[in-house]
Amino acid sequence: MDSASSTPVRKPRHGDELVCDVDGYDRRGWAVGRAVDPQGRAYRVRLRGAVPGDRVRVAVVRRRGERIDGTSVGHLARGPDLVESRCRHFGTCGGCSFQDLAYGAQLAAAHAAVTQALALHGLEASVDAVLGDPEPWHYRNKMEFTFAARRWIEAGEPEGVDADFALGLHVPGRHDKVMDVEECVIAFGEAQGIVRDARDLAREAGLAPWNLRDHTGLLRHLVLRKASHSDQILAYLVTSTEAATLVDPFAQRLCAHQPAITTFVQGINTRPASVAVGERDRVLTGPGFITERLAGLDLRISPTSFFQTNTRQAELLARLVREEALVGGSSPECVFDLCSGGGVLSLLLASSAGRVVGFEIVPSAVADALANARRNGIDNVEFVEGDVARELPAHAGGPPPDVCVVDPPRAGMHADVVRALGKLAPRRIVFVACDLAASGGDVAALVAAGWSLARVRPIDLFPHTPHVECVLTLER
Numbered sequence: 001m002d003s004a005s006s007t008p009v010r011k012p013r014h015g016d017e018l019v020c021d022v023d024g025y026d027r028r029g030w031a032v033g034r035a036v037d038p039q040g041r042a043y044r045v046r047l048r049g050a051v052p053g054d055r056v057r058v059a060v061v062r063r064r065g066e067r068i069d070g071t072s073v074g075h076l077a078r079g080p081d082l083v084e085s086r087c088r089h090f091g092t093c094g095g096c097s098f099q100d101l102a103y104g105a106q107l108a109a110a111h112a113a114v115t116q117a118l119a120l121h122g123l124e125a126s127v128d129a130v131l132g133d134p135e136p137w138h139y140r141n142k143m144e145f146t147f148a149a150r151r152w153i154e155a156g157e158p159e160g161v162d163a164d165f166a167l168g169l170h171v172p173g174r175h176d177k178v179m180d181v182e183e184c185v186i187a188f189g190e191a192q193g194i195v196r197d198a199r200d201l202a203r204e205a206g207l208a209p210w211n212l213r214d215h216t217g218l219l220r221h222l223v224l225r226k227a228s229h230s231d232q233i234l235a236y237l238v239t240s241t242e243a244a245t246l247v248d249p250f251a252q253r254l255c256a257h258q259p260a261i262t263t264f265v266q267g268i269n270t271r272p273a274s275v276a277v278g279e280r281d282r283v284l285t286g287p288g289f290i291t292e293r294l295a296g297l298d299l300r301i302s303p304t305s306f307f308q309t310n311t312r313q314a315e316l317l318a319r320l321v322r323e324e325a326l327v328g329g330s331s332p333e334c335v336f337d338l339c340s341g342g343g344v345l346s347l348l349l350a351s352s353a354g355r356v357v358g359f360e361i362v363p364s365a366v367a368d369a370l371a372n373a374r375r376n377g378i379d380n381v382e383f384v385e386g387d388v389a390r391e392l393p394a395h396a397g398g399p400p401p402d403v404c405v406v407d408p409p410r411a412g413m414h415a416d417v418v419r420a421l422g423k424l425a426p427r428r429i430v431f432v433a434c435d436l437a438a439s440g441g442d443v444a445a446l447v448a449a450g451w452s453l454a455r456v457r458p459i460d461l462f463p464h465t466p467h468v469e470c471v472l473t474l475e476r
Contacts, residue, residue, distance in 0.1 A: 009039050011037070011041070011063065012037055012043070012060045012063055012068060013060060013063070014060055014061065014062065014063075015059060015060060016059070016060045017057055017058065017059050017060070017073065018035040018036070018037060018043070018045070018057075018058050018060065018068070018070070019035060019036075019055060019056070019057055019058070019076065020033040020034065020035040020045045020047065020050075020055070020056050020057075020058045020070070021033050021034055021035075021054075021055050022047075022050045022051065022052055022053065022054040022055075022056060022079065023052055024052055024109065024112065025052075025097070025098075025109055025113070025466060026046060026466075027113060027117075027435075027437050027466060028097075028466060029097030029098065029465065029466035030046045030047065030048060030097075031046070031047050031048065031049070031050040031051065031052070031054070032044060032045065032046050032047075033045050033047075033050070033054075033056070035058065035068065041066075042066070043063075043066050043067065043068045044066060044067050044068070045058055045067075045068045045069075045070050046067070046068070046069050046070070047069070047070045047071060047072055048071070048072070048091070049071075049072045049091060050072055050075075050079075051078075051079045051081060051082050051098075051100060051101045051105075052079050052081065052101075052105070052109070053077075053078070053079020053080050053081065053082075054075055054077065054078055054079045054082070055075070055076040055077040056072045056074070056075055056076065057072070057073050057074040057075075057076060058070035058071065058072060058073065059071050059072075059073045081101055081102040081104075081105035082100060082101070082102075083100055083101065083102050084100070085099035085100045086099060086137070086185045087099060087183060087184065087185045088182065088183055089154075089179065089181065089182070089183070089184075092152075092154055092155075092171060092179060093168075093169050093171065093172075093179055093181070094169075094170075094171060094172035095169055095184070095186065095465075096185075096186060096464040096465060097464065097465055097466055098463075098464045098465065098466070099185075099464050103132065103136055103463065104132075106132075106460075106463065106464065107129075107130045107132045107460060110130045110458060110460060110466075110468040111127060111129065111130050111458065113436075113437075113466065113468060114127050114130075114436055114456065114458050114468060114470060115127055116437075117436035117437040117440050118436070118440065118456070120437060120440060121440035121441055121443065121444040122444060123440060123443060123444055123447065123453055124453070125453040125454070125455065125456045125472075126455070126456070127456045127458065128455070128456065128457045128458065129458075130458040130459065130460055130468065131313075131316060131320075131457070131458070131459040131460065132460050132463070133310065133312065133313050133460055133461075133463050134312075135312065136460075136463030136464065137185055137186065137463075138185065138186065138187065138188055138189055139186060139188075139309075139310045139311075139312065139313070139463060140186050140187050140188060140309050140310065141188055141225060141226050141227070141228060141307070141309055141310070141311050142223065142224070142225045142226075142307070142309045143184065143187045143188075143191050143223070143224050144221060144222075144223045144276050145167055145168055145169065145181065145195055145221065145222045145223070145224070146166075146167070146168065146169065146170060146178050146210075146220070146221055146274070146276075147165075147166065147167050147178070147202075147209035147210050147217070147219040147220055147221065147222070148165075148166045148167075148176075148177060148178035148209055148210060148211075148212055149164055149165065149166075149208070149209045149210065149211040149212070149216075149217055150163065150164070150166070150176060150177045150178070150211070150212070150213075151163040151164070151165065151166035151177065151178060151179070151180060152166070152171045152174065152177040152178060152179040152180075154179065165199075165202075165203055165209050166178040166179065166180050166209065167180065167181070167195060167198060167199040167202070167209070167219075167222065168180045168181035168195070169181055175212065175274070176212050176213055177212075178212075180199070181195055182196070186463070186464060187224075188224075188226045188228075190224075190226065190233060190258070190260050191224050191226075193258060194222075194224055194233075194235065194254070194258045194260075194261065195222065195224075197254060197257045197258055198222055198254055201250060201253050201254055201257065202219060202250065205246070205249070205250055205253075207219050207246060207250060210240065210274075212274065215272045217240065218239050218240055218241065218243055218246065218247075219237070219239060220238045220239055220240060220269060220274070220276070221236075221237070221238035221276035222235065222236070222237055222238075223235075223236040223237075223238070223276050223303060224236075225290060225301060225303070225307075226290070227290040227291055227292040227301065227311075228292065228311040228312070229291075229292055229293035229294075229311075230290065230291050230292065230293070231260070232262040232263070232290035232291060233260050233261050233262055233263075233290070234261075234262070234263050234264075234265065234286075234289065234290045234301070234303060235251075235254070235255075235261050235263070235264045235265070236265050236266075236267060236276070236303035236304075237250075237251065237264070237265070237266050237267070238266075238267040238268075238269050238276050238277070238278055239266060239267070239268055239269070240268075240269065240270060241268065241270065242266070242268050242282070244282075247266055247284075248284060251264045251266070251284045251285065252284075252285075255285055261285075261286075262286050262290065263283070263285055263286025263287055263288055263289065263290065264283075264284045264285040264286065265281050265282065265283050265284065265288050265303050266278070266281065266282040266284055267279075267280070267281050267303065267304075268280055268281075268282070277304050278303075278304075281303065288302065288303075289301055289302045289303075289368075292307070292311065294311065294314060294315050294318065294344060295315050295318045295319065295322075295344075295348055297344065297347055297348065297372065297376055298372070298375045298376055299342060299344065299368075299372050299375075300342070300368050300371045300372055300375065301342065301368065302364050302367070302368055303364075304362070304364050304365075305341065305342045305362070305364050305365045305368045306341035306342060306362070306365055307341070307342055307344075308461060309461070309462070310461045310462065313459060313460065313461045313469075314344075314461065316459060317432070317459055317461065317469060317471070318344060318345060318348055320457050320459065320471045321345055321348075321405060321430055321432060321471055322345075322348055322349060322352075324428075324430045324455070324457070324471055324473045325349055325403050325405060325428065325430050326349070326352050327428070327473070330402075331352050331353065331354070332352075332353045332354070332401070332402035332403045333353070333354040333355065333399075333402055334353065334354060334355045334356075334357070334399055334400070334401040334402055334403075335349050335353045335355070335356045335357070335401055335402065335403045335404070335405065336356075336357050336358075336359070336392075336395075336401040336403075336404045336405070336424070336426070337349070337356060337357070337358040337359065337404075337405045337407075338359050338388050338392065338404060338405065338406045338407065338408070338413075338417065339359065339360060339361075339388060339406065339407045339408050339409065340358030340359060340360045340365075340369060340383065340407070341360060341362075341365050341369070341407070342365050342368040342369050342372060343358055343360075343365075343368065343369025343370075343372050343373060343381070343383060344372075345405055345407065346358040346369065346381050346383070346405075347369075347372060347373060347376060347378050347381060349403075349405070350378045350380050350381045351378075353380070353403075354380065355380055355381075355382075356380065356381040356382075357381070357382050357383075357384060357395070357401075358381065358382070358383040358384065359383075359384045359386070359388045359391050359392060360383060360384070360385060360388075361385070361386060361387050361388065363385060366383050366385040369383045370383055388413075388414070388417055389413075389414035389416040389417050389420075390416075392416075392417055392420040392421075392424075393416060393419075393420045393423075400424050400425065400426065401424060401426045402426055402427055402428070403426055403427070403428045403429070403430065404421060404424065404426045404428075404429045404430070405429075405430045405432070406421075406429060406430070406431045406432065406442075407432040408432075408433075408439060408442070410434050410435045410438055410439070411435075411438050411439070412438055412439035412441060412442045413439070413442045415445075418442055418445045418446065418449070421446065421449075422446075422449045422450075425450075425476070427475065427476060428473065428474065428475055428476075429446060429451060429473075429474040430471065430472070430473055430474075431443055431446075431471075431472040431473075431474060432469065432470070432471055432472075433469070433470045433472060434467065434469055435467070436468075436470050436472075443472055443474070446474055447474070450476050451474035451475060451476045452474065452475055452476065453472060453473075453474055454473045454474065454475045455471075455472070455473040456470055456471075456472050456473075457470065457471040457472075457473075458470045458471075459471070
């Protein structure tokens with residue numbers, strides 16, 4: 001036998017190059033495609049920096065079986081939906097995956113992702129067209145920025161630049177470093193100037209940024225929220241200690257430089273976990289919250305309460321939920337709203353229902369919901385504070401709801417909640433899924449318990465990202 005032919009032909013290794021034809025995206029926004037090695041073996045390739053229709057030369061980073069993670073080293077052809085990205089940080093920060101893809105193509109990709117997520121869980125239903133945002137730029141009403149003692153150096157920066165202070169966003173896959181954000185084309189307009197001044201003033205005052213490795217420093221996060229209707233802006237500074245003699249002058253100076261800030265709140269988080277939520281809060285200026293108007297409701301939004309980050313599309317989402325909950329003009333006697341947040345959906349449904357009960361685990365969100373009910377003069381709604389998995393079964397013995405609205409966290413519902421819904425047996429469930437691939441298992445469990453999936457209505461709340469919201473209607 002020829003010795004050359006008896007030598008095993010190896011599979012691609014780190015650093016090898018292949019040609020990949022990109023045909024779509026995965027659920028995390030990575031471009032995916034097909035590549036064939038010199039021996040004719042086919043691989044599925046995942047990479048950044050490409051759009052469907054591209055032909056890309058890819059360097060192998062890692063291989064697992066027939067799947068390859070790679071990095072683009074050159075484009076041989078570009079797809080028909082390629083557009084020029086608007087942000088100088090695109091490709092580094094990771095906040096947007098699809099800025100270089102035409103918006104219509106983004107919506108088509110979102111529709112395909114919803115269809116694939118349903119199939120993943122064995123679900124069948126007609127999927128409506130994705131409802132896009134008519135203005136898909138500067139739509140975010142909330143941005144969470146991180147302080148860090150180690151700054152990510154971007155390509156093109158000169159050698160020797162300062163790298164010991166950053167205020168911005170994490171680079172994908174690097175939780176130890178933060179990239180200074182100089183612009184963001186999806187954040188509300190004033191955010192850029194506030195972040196710039198906060199960074200400069202903190203450095204001038206010698207305030208130490210949080211070290212993500214050894215858990216030292218004062219400044220941890222800066223969360224900015226804007227109410228589109230009232231133009232009020234809330235700044236929420238999360239620090240490791242109270243340090244009032246340092247924080248209070250900083251807050252005063254920042255508000256003087258940025259008079260659009262209507263309230264400034266400090267949150268103190270002494271724990272190592274990098275979360276932008278304080279164990280306790282101090283209101284330094286203003287009322288400690290902002291007010292928004294949505295679907296005819298006047299709403300209070302505090303630093304940590306849940307509110308959809310795209311106000312315009314949130315109003316559309318609320319309308320879709322209301323339409324599905326009240327299909328045919330029905331007026332349910334009782335509606336349960338699970339994971340009710342600040343009470344938006346509960347209050348919106350109260351005008352057409354005899355009674356609404358909202359369930360929510362976050363105390364500040366419940367406080368907002370109760371305040372919102374008072375602000376709007378709505379008295380046929382109540383809010384139960386606590387873990388839905390524990391509180392819902394406790395209500396299963398009372399008058400059953402006609403309709404349940406479910407808006408769970410990204411990972412979906414606890415199994416106890418699914419079982420409790422089975423005992424409550426509402427005739428209709430309106431399920432709001434922010435990640436159908438993750439929470440589709442809950443929908444499948446409800447279908448197995450006797451409901452049928454009647455309609456799927458996707459809506460793009462987060463343009464230029466792989467996330468797509470869905471309103472799913474289940475009937476029995």
